[in-house]
Amino acid sequence: xxxxxxxxxxxxxxxxxxxxxxxxxxxxxxxxxxxxxxxxxxxxxxxxxxxxxxxxxxxxxxxxxxxxxxxxxxxxxxxxxxxxxxxxxxxxxxxxxxxxxxxxxxxxxxxxxxxxxxxxxxxxxxxxxxxxxxxxxxxxxxxxxxxxxxxxxxxxxxxxxxxxxxxxxxxxxxxxxxxxxxxxxxxxxxxxxxxxxxxxxxxxxxxxxxxxxxxxxxxxxxxxxxxxxxxxxxxxxxxxxxxxxxxxxxxxxxxxxxxxxxxxxxxxxxxxxxxxxxxxxxxxxxxxxxxxxxxxxxxxxxxxxxxxxxxxxxxxxxxxxxxxxxxxxxxxxxxxxxxxxxxxxxxxxxxxxxxxxxxxxxxxxxxxxxxxxxxxxxxxxxxxxxxxxxxxxxxxxxxx
Amino acid sequence: xxxxxxxxxxxxxxxxxxxxxxxxxxxxxxxxxxxxxxxxxxxxxxxxxxxxxxxxxxxxxxxxxxxxxxxxxxxxxxxxxxxxxxxxxxxxxxxxxxxxxxxxxxxxxxxxxxxxxxxxxxxxxxxxxxxxxxxxxxxxxxxxxxxxxxxxxxxxxxxxxxxxxxxxxxxxxxxxxxxxxxxxxxxxxxxxxxxxxxxxxxxxxxxxxxxxxxxxxxxxxxxxxxxxxxxxxxxxxxxxxxxxxxxxxxxxxxxxxxxxxxxxxxxxxxxxxxxxxxxxxxxxxxxxxxxxxxxxxxxxxxxxxxxxxxxxxxxxxxxxxxxxxxxxxxxxxxxxxxxxxxxxx
Numbered sequence: 067x068x069x070x071x072x073x074x075x076x077x078x079x080x081x082x083x084x085x086x087x088x089x090x091x092x093x094x095x096x097x098x099x100x101x102x103x104x105x106x107x108x109x110x111x112x113x114x115x116x117x118x119x120x121x122x123x124x125x126x127x128x129x130x131x132x133x134x135x136x137x138x139x140x141x142x143x144x145x146x147x148x149x150x151x152x153x154x155x156x157x158x159x160x161x162x163x164x165x166x167x168x169x170x171x172x173x174x175x176x177x178x179x180x181x182x183x184x185x186x187x188x189x190x191x192x193x194x195x196x197x198x199x200x201x202x203x204x205x206x207x208x209x210x211x212x213x214x215x216x217x218x219x220x221x222x223x224x225x226x227x228x229x230x231x232x233x234x235x236x237x238x239x240x241x242x243x244x245x246x247x248x249x250x251x252x253x254x255x256x257x258x259x260x261x262x263x264x265x266x267x268x269x270x271x272x273x274x275x276x277x278x279x280x281x282x283x284x285x286x287x288x289x290x291x292x293x294x295x296x297x298x299x300x301x302x303x304x305x306x307x308x309x310x311x312x313x314x315x316x317x318x319x320x321x322x323x324x325x326x327x328x329x330x331x332x333x334x335x336x337x338x339x340x341x342x343x344x345x346x347x348x349x350x351x352x353x354x355x356x357x358x359x360x361x362x363x364x365x366x367x368x369x370x371x372x373x374x375x376x377x378x379x380x381x382x383x384x385x386x387x388x389x390x391x392x393x394x395x396x397x398x399x400x401x402x403x404x405x406x407x408x409x410x411x412x413x414x415x416x417x418x419x420x421x422x423x424x425x426x427x428x429x430x431x432x433x434x435x436x437x438x439x440x441x442x443x444x445x446x447x448x449x450x451x452x453x454x455x456x457x458x459x460x461x462x463x464x465x466x
Numbered sequence: 467x468x469x470x471x472x473x474x475x476x477x478x479x480x481x482x483x484x485x486x487x488x489x490x491x492x493x494x495x496x497x498x499x500x501x502x503x504x505x506x507x508x509x510x511x512x513x514x515x516x517x518x519x520x521x522x523x524x525x526x527x528x529x530x531x532x533x534x535x536x537x538x539x540x541x542x543x544x545x546x547x548x549x550x551x552x553x554x555x556x557x558x559x560x561x562x563x564x565x566x567x568x569x570x571x572x573x574x575x576x577x578x579x580x581x582x583x584x585x586x587x588x589x590x591x592x593x594x595x596x597x598x599x600x601x602x603x604x605x606x607x608x609x610x611x612x613x614x615x616x617x618x619x620x621x622x623x624x625x626x627x628x629x630x631x632x633x634x635x636x637x638x639x640x641x642x643x644x645x646x647x648x649x650x651x652x653x654x655x656x657x658x659x660x661x662x663x664x665x666x667x668x669x670x671x672x673x674x675x676x677x678x679x680x681x682x683x684x685x686x687x688x689x690x691x692x693x694x695x696x697x698x699x700x701x702x703x704x705x706x707x708x709x710x711x712x713x714x715x716x717x718x719x720x721x722x723x724x725x726x727x728x729x730x731x732x733x734x735x736x737x738x739x740x741x742x743x744x745x746x747x748x749x750x751x752x753x754x755x756x757x758x759x760x761x762x763x764x765x766x767x768x769x770x771x772x773x774x775x776x777x778x779x780x781x782x783x784x785x786x787x788x789x790x791x792x793x794x795x796x797x798x799x800x801x802x803x804x805x806x807x808x809x810x811x
Contacts, residue, residue, distance in 0.1 A: 105511060342511075373757065376757065376758070378750075379750065380745070381750060381752070381754030381755055384745070384748035384749060387747070387748040388748065388752075394748070397747055398734070401740060402735070402744070404731060404734045406727070406731045406734075410725075410728055414728060414732060414755055414758070415755070417755075417758040418755045418758035420758075421761060448761075
């Protein structure tokens with residue numbers, strides 16, 4: 067980009083910062099910050115930047131818990147791999163990148179499989195039950211494909227980390243999911259799942275209170291299932307289900323505590339979105355749901371916003387002339403002593419007008435967004451977030 | 467960004483490096499449309515529904531009887547075809563083009579009805595829920611419903627016993643779900659040793675692995691994660707399900723470069739010496755226009771970088787689809803179809 071343009075954009079960045087008036091400071095009093103939003107909006111990057119911003123604002127020990135960071139972001143954060151120990155981001159590196167933090171920031175990537183295994187171990191009444199479940203071939207399938215299983219693992223890990231009190235503040239990047247709501251509903255869904263009547267039926271009775279051999283002929287449902295899948299599979303399912311039900315009480319109790327944590331005043335949700343129609347609609351929906359669930363929305367971060375320069379009326383007028391006035395090329399050649407084709411002039415005009423169309427739409431969306439909640443809205447300019455180095459992240463942290 | 471009417475479209479093929487990269491590996495549109503089933507897959511937000519709908523429009527215009535299937539049932543595909551949400555029964559959207567949305571409940575009922583002669587009843591929900599539960603834990607059944615329904619539509623014959631559909635386009639659910647759909651028959655075959663299901667699964671499996679009849683089209687965006695996911699999805703699909711992957715569409719590609727001629731004119735426009743004169747003639751200051759040129763150049767470079775990455779890693783044609791700026795729904799789909807026809811023909 068040209069020097070003039072960079073100057074313009076950085077000027078705009080400064081005003082964006084003033085508008086958000088230090089998101090880091092505003093969130094620094096929280097113990098848990100949950101970033102949510104539709105997939106592909108730059109949630110992970112924003113979570114990491116928020117972590118930095120919080121540690122820059124106050125002397126806090128911050129953990130950024132990511133789920134599946136883009137490789138370059140992982141490199142920027144210094145994360146070695148899934149499930150590895152949290153990595154401290156050296157203050158010296160941050161200083162070189164232009165950010166002085168008073169607190170400390172660590173980053174870790176969540177290992178879903180490990181989180182589930184630990185959960186099974188924790189809730190099993192005895193080690194034998196845990197072993198039996200972990201060894202069941204269906205177990206891995208279930209944890210992989212159960213709706214909300216990743217979300218649940220993330221919440222569990224968050225709860226444990228919060229409980230351990232090693233960090234003042236944990237910033238969580240929620241798993242990419244089709245529906246951001248899965249995160250909020252995950253604990254209930256797991257409880258319902260494990261405690262469901264269906265499950266009792268499949269395991270041949272109220273197996274939580276005792277084992278009973280499965281009688282396939284007992285119900286038409288099971289007869290049909292038997293015909294569909296074969297007895298072997300059903301027996302596997304039945305065994306798994308019986309074991310799983312032994313965990314019910316533990317899981318139910320934990321779900322209650324998790325909801326308490328999610329609703330507590332020490333927790334804050336940050337909705338991250340772009341202004342594209344799809345993600346934006348999901349953000350609107352999510353804000354409404356947070357309200358309904360009585361979970362506290364603290365801020366919104368709008369990513370990839372086109373700079374205001376694309377809504378400049380003078381620019382629009384000039385661009386329109388370049389596109390529509392057939393005589394303009396001749397005039398330009400004459401007045402500017404330059405050989406310019408009509409195509410070249412039209413290209414310059416069209417390029418601007420296309421962005422103007424998008425910028426207008428974004429402006430309308432921003433107005434709508436402002437009405438969603440009485441919370442600060444931080445704007446991040448387009449392209450700041452393809453982060454490959456720490457200084458990219460620092461730039462965003464500062465913009466926040 | 468869309469290339470406005472009248473602007474010559476400088477395509478990727480104009481660059482020598484790119485020309486070399488795709489030499490001899492373009493897919494003919496006719497070849498693609500000659501398939502019976504095309505799965506369109508990619509990360510959420512990559513424009514999968516729009517691409518599916520665009521391919522459906524192209525197929526219908528080529529005289530094929532097309533069925534577009536939405537696996538996600540969010541209504542996106544129907545919307546991209548300018549239709550209200552469809553149901554489980556195919557809804558005619560226009561001449562030669564119908565759309566249907568898959569839902570577990572209804573899929574299950576139909577499955578039971580077709581294959582096990584279980585009468586259709588309104589309240590099968592508890593049964594479907596049990597099924598849902600088992601399907602969560604056992605590889606295959608749920609995915610089998612999806613591919614089973616698709617295979618069933620593929621095999622459906624009309625009164626004159628010719629196929630009801632020439633081409634079936636499937637808008638797959640986001641993320642890796644397409645993998646489990648396509649790998650399901652294989653998984654089922656290892657699980658089900660005999661009986662009623664086995665024969666059905668075998669022919670579904672043969673349909674999926676037949677590269678003349680079935681293929682996958684990948685969708686990506688010029689961004690890091692969607693590109694990585696497309697590359698990884700291709701690897702896994704080939705390894706796990708043996709399905710052919712024939713084409714990758716890079717959506718929102720900015721494929722018109724900023725040339726020195728553009729730069730020269732831009733510099734002249736904002737030359738302080740002529741500033742007042744130019745602003746008067748154009749009706750406004752051209753200063754902001756430079757931001758447009760800068761952004762265009764940046765987006766072009768970004769697109770080029772990801773095109774190179776995709777072309778280096780994917781053994782198939784990677785075709786850029788321009789960003790359609792100012793339209794929605796069916797109009798966007800039509801514009802995308804137009805662009806695709808141009809790049810693929």
